[in-house]
Ligand SMILES: Nc1ncnc2c1ncn2[C@@H]1O[C@H](COP(=O)(O)OP(=O)(O)OP(=O)(O)O)[C@@H](O)[C@H]1O
């Protein structure tokens with residue numbers, strides 16, 4: 001291939017990517033701006049807390065249960081090599097609370113919520129419901145995006161806290177039934193070694209992930225293409241972006257907490 | 261008053277509006293006709309600021325080139341596809357405007373008013389609790405119409421209000437629109453393919469053809485006109501200056 005053409009194509013690709021990034025950042029700024037402006041649609045926030053928070057509990061709970069159980073087995077397998085099996089309860093808890101609870105919970109919520117937000121708003125766009133809102137003096141950013149962002153940011157730490165607890169219980173169940181731990185000792189080891197910051201950092205991660213999930217869903221919904229195909233594309237992109245953003249943000253937050 | 265001056269709108273290379281100019285004085289009814297795909301719905305969206313015109317000016321409710329938000333308190337709009345909010349029951353769709361913003365009504369009062377508006381479009385109170393997905397196309401259209409007229413906005417836009425309705429219901433809707441203009445003094449712009457609506461609703465008629473208002477004049481002159489384009493259209497003939505492949 002001709003090098004000038006290759007360079008041109010690369011340049012166009014990068015310009016396209018930068019443009020998309022710019023639009024996403026611009027959308028985020030707009031959404032934050034609308035968040036501060038009245039009227040506040042509290043009824044919508046409440047409805048979204050149910051949709052995003054309450055209805056995600058089963059998914060997040062199941063994920064945490066199996067993850068905690070598997071984690072305890074894996075940590076036992078590793079620590080047994082050093083004769084350090086006593087560390088299973090505390091390391092399982094720390095791994096769950098600092099990392100796996102928020103990340104896996106976040107990814108499950110991304111799959112469930114980013115997709116449904118993008119599909120719902122995308123369908124509203126395609127069927128002119130967003131235009132109809134505007135002609136009825138309601139700004140879609142304020143009425144649709146802001147309540148979802150607020151609800152996801154508030155609900156996700158609670159989901160993480162519930163997931164953490166269930167995950168630790170999963171580890172406990174395996175520890176007691178399969179690994180020969182004494183029940184009360186397992187729990188005491190868990191609680192004695194957990195520090196406040198272990199838990200708090202996981203909850204902060206949860207809030208950030210919740211925000212990112214709702215943001216991706218709303219962004220792709222609002223920018224959905226026409227027709228069923230456009231909505232399908234928007235839904236897929238929302239889940240992919242939300243997942244990647246969660247993993248990237250997780251690394252950055254972990255670095256920040258690690259150095260702090 | 262609704263006024264447009266030299267409106268242009270293109271989508272990519274496709275030039276849809278090429279200089280549309282007209283005026284609807286307060287308390288008058290303009291009916292816009294024109295072939296499918298000529299840009300009638302796009303024109304409405306440009307007037308409301310939902311699509312940004314490439315060139316030209318719009319004056320609506322005393323505002324020049326207004327945003328949808330700025331004109332919203334003054335206008336009601338029926339979308340071609342009804343555009344009902346499918347997460348809300350019918351009555352909350354109709355009462356949407358009444359339950360928000362300054363001077364908002366309580367739930368009970370708003371619901372009573374919604375039921376009353378539904379009755380005006382020929383829908384009984386049992387429809388109020390249904391969701392849009394449970395309605396037929398024609399029923400959705402009428403709910404959209406009830407939503408547009410709720411709150412009695414002084415300027416109304418109707419995109420094909422009788423499309424998909426039976427002849428009796430069409431007559432009810434035509435009479436309703438005519439009544440809102442004559443009795444309440446509203447200003448209305450109605451898009452239609454229904455010649456009966458033209459006869460029953462229009463003070464003036466405009467025909468959109470090739471991106472401009474090819475003909476506009478008093479309703480009484482529209483049907484006897486010798487303009488070949490208008491004539492072919494109103495008489496629904498396949499031969500004439502308007503191609504059938506477009
Ligand atoms: N968002 C858009 N993007 C690209 N093209 C569009 C868009 N909206 C409308 N068009 C094009 O503009 C033209 C006019 O469309 P419009 O919906 O205004 O037609 P219409 O006169 O209302 O037709 P009908 O009587 O069938 O409703 C069509 O050719 C359509 O393809």
Ligand SMILES: [Mg+2]
Pocket residue numbers: 300301302340419
């Ligand atoms: Mg149309």
